[in-house]
Amino acid sequence: MKITKVEAVPFAIPFRKSLTFASGEVHVADHVLVRVHTDEGLIGTAEAPPRPYTYGETQESIVAVIGKVFAPQITGLSALEREVIHARLDRTVGNPTAKAAIDMAVWDVIGQAAGMPVTELLGGWSDRMRVSHMVGFAPTEQMVAEAERVRDTYGITTFKVKVGRRPYRLDVEACRALRTALGDGVELYIDGNRGWSASESARALREMDDLDLDLAEELCPADDVLGRRWLVSQTRIPFVADESAPTPADVTRELLGGSATAISIKTARTGFTASTRVLNQCEAMGVEVVIGNQIDGQIGTLCAVAFGAAHRATTRRAGELSNFLDMADDLLTEPLVIESGTLRVREGIGLGLTIDSDKLAHFRLDR
Template sequence: MALLAKIDTFIIDLPTIRPHVLAMATMHRQSMVLVRITDSDGIEGIGEGTTIGGLSYGDESPEGIKLAIDTYIAPLLEQVDLSRVGSVMATIGKYVVSNHIAKCAVESALLDIAGKRLGVPASELIAGGRRRDSMPVAWTLASGETGTDIAEAEAMLEARRHNIFKLKIGKRPVAADVAHVGAIKAALGDRASVRVDVNQGWDEVQADRGMAMLADVGCDLVEQPIARHAVAAMARLSARHAIPIMADEALHGPIDAFAIAANAGARIYAIKIAQSGGVFPAHAVGMIADAAGIGLYGGTMLEGTVGTAASAHLFATFAQLQWGTELFGPLLLTEDVVTEPLTYADFELRVPTSPGLGVAFDEDKLAHFRRDRTTSHHTLQGA
């Protein structure tokens, strides 16, 4: 039986290579919650909970994630066998409603411990284990400037780092946004897939017009064009247009996945472990999509290396990953807090092969970027 010896939860703020423009916010840095759990055998696991733009994107903030873990989840961990990850998460789910990102961070750390205990990568603990060792990775062009975005895409193609590009749109008039997308697609041609993410920025009328125009300029998919709760409108748009809708913000775990599939609201799912509530619920989302004939895309909350590694371990187990992934979060950062970065080459991300998540903290960098700048943790008496 593995008991909790110590848990340390902290926020770090890392600078980004450029402003990242979304429909609801512009990011100038990424704030993420990191959790370090040590069990009674001395095995340490790490996890990450990251959101986008504070509370402008969703209902969890970095500060709220840390509070949920420290105040409500940590005491529950004192009462359970940490080696039984599924059972632990069921206990947390019984006493903590929602707070998906906080739960994801803790579950990732427990999977890291479990993999290290058994000497296997975390992907081998999910369903039937990994089916692939690498996966395609998209890059988001989010400067908002057409010329800048084209130059950035050309540089990525030249470096063989990305040949899938997603454009953040929704702030400008529909015609202006489509002109921006069309110019980029025309410049890249058949060398790359071009997609858009509206981040719920349109209403149904705008989406109707925008989707038709985007299909005409060669765009491959439209991610979450309208509000996440408007499943009926998503179904109407999906029925009217050949260009597929990808559900993202509408997808918060298996219940949403089933409802969207039942209503034909999307033909692609952007699966995010944080938004789903962890690796195991996200796996269930993938199974529902498979059963419904819905394509899969490995989404991101712009996590750093720890969260990206956890996502990659899950996506490596999917039988189909038709639309690739978006696990570029670490590449958006100018600094990192791990000893070895993830490997990106030949348009793909390689899944770590070391036990657990396969990544480890660089303690000096971690100490530098912690908001509290001190090591404060909860150690159990007598541990």
């Protein structure tokens, strides 16, 4: 089961509706399809979504680092030599989504070779997850209409509301309108993408104290160490580290330093291997986790639910698994389906995915 080739195929699929938030705006899924080939004919598949405003990666840089650096370093290794693979990838700093995609594609190969679903290899806790839907910046009435449509169409009852605008009362008004329209039976939480200062965050949270928010995520800048600690010390709801905790070491620093009380795990940036390490850290420290979303397409979403459903701790909260609904198309032969507010793990060995060759030919950018 030797690795013979690592492909990095750039593709672009437009969104029907852009997602706007404090740190950026996404109109097109300009992602990279990553495939790991072996001498036994097995092909593992994953997706790398570049987020230059968060990690500094671009589509071009992901293709380049995989093709010129990572592929030569791991070609010839067995897919089972995961620790060796990671040691070689980690010689190069940064590039988290490129590394994560290779890791997940390798796990897909291992699952296929074992004749088992990856989610069973990872833990096998469940075959599905409850779904949370992100609501991005828009006029308040549009945000409410989107949430109501998603609830009524897909049965989703957990919503992550993007905040971080100035003045902050724009977001307070939107959250209040969402709570009024959706009622008490819906879970609401907020994500600032580092858009507010610590003091703005504190004022906004005070004004939303009666809205029964479940979580608050990355409201202020990650490098405002003292401000974050001050904010977390007076926040009564779990404060989630996301962009500030992209590695296991960052998770340790955020939690021990008092800058967070919960962690967002994103398989798009930590794959399955490092995500497991982060989850184990959090379980050992009694810290809650949520499965986050890197504005993934269906391939990335399938990876996220495969990991999230595998563990008891990650199924306690709804996972952010619905961003692909806003994409105009995707690369899978069999699209993902959200029913009754849940998304099932794909049946079959490995990750259970098959790429539609015609769609890939249409959307790829390198031919």
